[in-house]
Amino acid sequence: MGTYYITTPIYYVNARPHLGHAYSTIVADALARWHRLLGDDVHFLTGTDEHGLKIQQAADAAGTTPQEFTDSIAPLFQEAWQRLNISNDDFIRTTEPRHRAGVEKLLHACFDAGDIELDKYSGLYCVPCEAYFTEDELDNGNCPVHKRPVEHVEEENYFFRLSRFEQRLIDFYSSHPGAVVPDHRVNEVLGFIKQGLQDFSVSRKTLTWGIPLPFDKSHVAYVWFDALANYITAIGYGSDDEMFNKWWPVNHHIIGKDIIRFHNVYWPAMLMSAGIEPPKGWAVGGWLLVGGEKMSKTSGNVVNPLELVDEIGVDGFRYYVLSDTGYGNDGDFTYEGLISRYNSDLANNLGNLAARVATVVGKKCEGLGTAPSPDSPLAPIAAQSVKETIEHWEVVQPSRALEATWQLIRATNAHLENNEPWKVETGPLVDSVMGDALEALRIVTILAFPAIPDTAREIWRRIGMTTNIEECRIATDTSWGQYIAGHPVEKGDPLFPRRTLA
RNA sequence: GGCGUCGUAGCUCAGUUGGUCAGAGCAUCCGGCUCAUAAUCGGAAGGUCAUCGGUUCGAACCCGAUCGACGCUACCA
Numbered sequence: 001m002g003t004y005y006i007t008t009p010i011y012y013v014n015a016r017p018h019l020g021h022a023y024s025t026i027v028a029d030a031l032a033r034w035h036r037l038l039g040d041d042v043h044f045l046t047g048t049d050e051h052g053l054k055i056q057q058a059a060d061a062a063g064t065t066p067q068e069f070t071d072s073i074a075p076l077f078q079e080a081w082q083r084l085n086i087s088n089d090d091f092i093r094t095t096e097p098r099h100r101a102g103v104e105k106l107l108h109a110c111f112d113a114g115d116i117e118l119d120k121y122s123g124l125y126c127v128p129c130e131a132y133f134t135e136d137e138l139d140n141g142n143c144p145v146h147k148r149p150v151e152h153v154e155e156e157n158y159f160f161r162l163s164r165f166e167q168r169l170i171d172f173y174s175s176h177p178g179a180v181v182p183d184h185r186v187n188e189v190l191g192f193i194k195q196g197l198q199d200f201s202v203s204r205k206t207l208t209w210g211i212p213l214p215f216d217k218s219h220v221a222y223v224w225f226d227a228l229a230n231y232i233t234a235i236g237y238g239s240d241d242e243m244f245n246k247w248w249p250v251n252h253h254i255i256g257k258d259i260i261r262f263h264n265v266y267w268p269a270m271l272m273s274a275g276i277e278p279p280k281g282w283a284v285g286g287w288l289l290v291g292g293e294k295m296s297k298t299s300g301n302v303v304n305p306l307e308l309v310d311e312i313g314v315d316g317f318r319y320y321v322l323s324d325t326g327y328g329n330d331g332d333f334t335y336e337g338l339i340s341r342y343n344s345d346l347a348n349n350l351g352n353l354a355a356r357v358a359t360v361v362g363k364k365c366e367g368l369g370t371a372p373s374p375d376s377p378l379a380p381i382a383a384q385s386v387k388e389t390i391e392h393w394e395v396v397q398p399s400r401a402l403e404a405t406w407q408l409i410r411a412t413n414a415h416l417e418n419n420e421p422w423k424v425e426t427g428p429l430v431d432s433v434m435g436d437a438l439e440a441l442r443i444v445t446i447l448a449f450p451a452i453p454d455t456a457r458e459i460w461r462r463i464g465m466t467t468n469i470e471e472c473r474i475a476t477d478t479s480w481g482q483y484i485a486g487h488p489v490e491k492g493d494p495l496f497p498r499r500t501l502a
Numbered sequence: 503g504g505c506g507u508c509g510u511a512g513c514u515c516a517g518u519u520g521g522u523c524a525g526a527g528c529a530u531c532c533g534g535c536u537c538a539u540a541a542u543c544g545g546a547a548g549g550u551c552a553u554c555g556g557u558u559c560g561a562a563c564c565c566g567a568u569c570g571a572c573g574c575u576a577c578c579a
Contacts, residue, residue, distance in 0.1 A: 009579095011579095012578090012579050014578095014579080049579070052578085052579075053578085054578070054579075121577080123577080132577070132578095133578095157577095162576095184506075184507055184508095185506095185507095185573095187505080187506050187507080187574095188505085188506065188507090188573075188574050188575095189574095190505095190506095191504090191505045191506065191574065191575080192505090192574065192575070192576080194505085195504085195505080195575070197576090198576065198577090200576075200577055201577055204577095222577075223577080223578085223579065224577080227579075257573075257574090258579095259579080260574085261574085261576065262576095262579090265576090266576095324514080325514090326514090326515075329515095330572090332514095337514090340528070340529090341528090343539095343541095344527085344528065345527090345528095347539060347541080348539075348541055348542080349541090349542090351538095351539065351541090352538055352539055352541045352542070353538080353541095353542090354538095355537090355538050355539060355541085356537050356538035356539095356541080356542080357537085357538085358537095358538090359537055359538060360537045360538085362537095363537075364537090399515095400516085403516090403526080403527075406527085407526095410527095410542095410543095413538095413541095413542055413543070414542085414543060414544090416537075416538090416542080416543085417534090417535070417542065417543040417544080418543080420535075420536095420537085421537075422535095422536080422537035422538090423535095423536095423537090491538095493539095494539045495539090496539080497539065498539055498540095498541080
């Protein structure tokens with residue numbers, strides 16, 4: 001037990017919340033909830049990235065100010081996360097004063113360390129885009145957006161001397177094995193570092209929607225020092241040292257594979273320069289494809305997670321996202337897959353188990369929960385299930401953790417078949433078999449809570465538990481034999497009504 | 503081009519340092535049960551572990567080559 005600080009990327013508010021945002025946020029939420037069950041003091045952060053040229057342009061197009069524009073989009077994320085039962089402890093917006101204070105402090109620290117210096121950035125610039133392009137982004141020498149020639153432009157920028165951090169970064173990763181999961185991603189990071197690091201821009205003069213550099217107000221902070229810094233500004237860097245020292249360094253940055261470079265190269269180097277410890281860990285996820293293709297506005301396959309929640313329920317959606325793809329790999333979202341997962345794992349296995357147990361307890365045990373057998377054959381299976389579930393959450397593999405948990409559910413269904421309590425005369429045998437099933441359900445419910453919090457709470461209540469499931473601790477409450485007999489067991493409506501393909 | 507990851511049952515994938523490692527879930531087929539959300543339980547079938555060669559007493563697991571898929575190779579976040 002200790003502290004556990006976990007973050008999602010902050011999401012750029014030029015788009016509405018979509019499946020991709022929901023995916024990494026749900027993974028982070030489940031991990032946060034898991035660590036709370038472990039007894040850790042957890043701080044879970046998410047938020048929005050609100051500065052930059054694209055926001056400025058979007059605001060112009062919408063005829064509003066950037067601040068008004070972001071004020072209209074940021075709440076959409078906050079509302080979406082509420083709907084998805086995201087238990088974040090904080091939500092940082094990069095337009096908040098506390099963020100500005102922290103960014104200024106970080107810039108100053110790196111500047112004072114001598115790692116930020118004025119230099120010239122030269123690149124191929126498209127005036128209407130107000131953006132630079134690299135050679136290979138160009139379309140026959142033209143801007144890919146406006147199809148018109150780009151200009152070679154030089155601009156005065158402050159630069160971060162990333163090139164000075166090559167060896168320090170290599171040393172860091174070699175002395176911190178396991179910091180990046182899945183571990184093959186660290187190869188990508190090292191490969192990038194070893195090919196030689198170039199300094200990157202810290203500021204832009206052409207940009208107005210952002211945070212001015214504290215040592216030169218004619219420049220505005222460019223994305224890196226603004227967005228990445230959220231992870232420390234939100235926990236008090238620049239505003240609350242005590243809080244900052246409590247939570248930093250972060251345990252897990254949940255990120256997508258597309259932003260590894262910024263999080264695993266730029267970010268730790270920035271921190272090193274400022275005299276701050278690098279993160280303890282990064283968990284790199286793949287993309288959730290849709291029908292085998294990357295989600296994009298142009299292909300029109302953008303999935304709105306809230307519509308799926310309306311259809312299949314929060315927990316159905318959360319469970320699908322967590323269980324159906326191994327974290328770190330690309331997953332493929334399909335409607336058929338969602339329904340199939342939901343029916344087989346949630347409706348048929350878990351939901352139906354809860355229902356049949358309640359019915360038999362009602363018929364054979366006067367509706368009151370009975371005590372499990374200390375030497376039930378389910379006991380060792382439960383212990384194994386708990387052990388494996390713990391191991392898989394530990395290495396950020398929700399899909400495997402859930403599979404391990406579900407082993408106990410299947411074993412419990414089998415245990416009922418083996419004993420057929422519905423055929424047996426009321427008595428000790430029936431009582432112990434049903435007690436076993438209730439006990440297994442109790443344990444499963446704790447283990448599954450991070451994935452399906454609402455339903456877990458409901459099962460907990462229905463089987464007669466009077467405590468708060470969130471106060472359970474994995475280490476003490478998942479061992480066999482703790483179900484307390486004598487409380488009413490309620491059947492209730494199906495927890496997960498079966499769905500048919502529309 | 504360079505670096506990296508991967509290619510195991512119809513599908514999605516497990517397979518720690520080479521010797522019950524040929525497995526799980528879903529799907530399929532057969533049978534049982536009827537407490538349960540036509541749910542559940544048992545059983546069966548199904549793979550020359552991409553290909554070729556090598557190392558070894560022994561390789562899905564190590565080495566080399568080939569074919570194929572994918573990722574990274576820097577200022578959009």
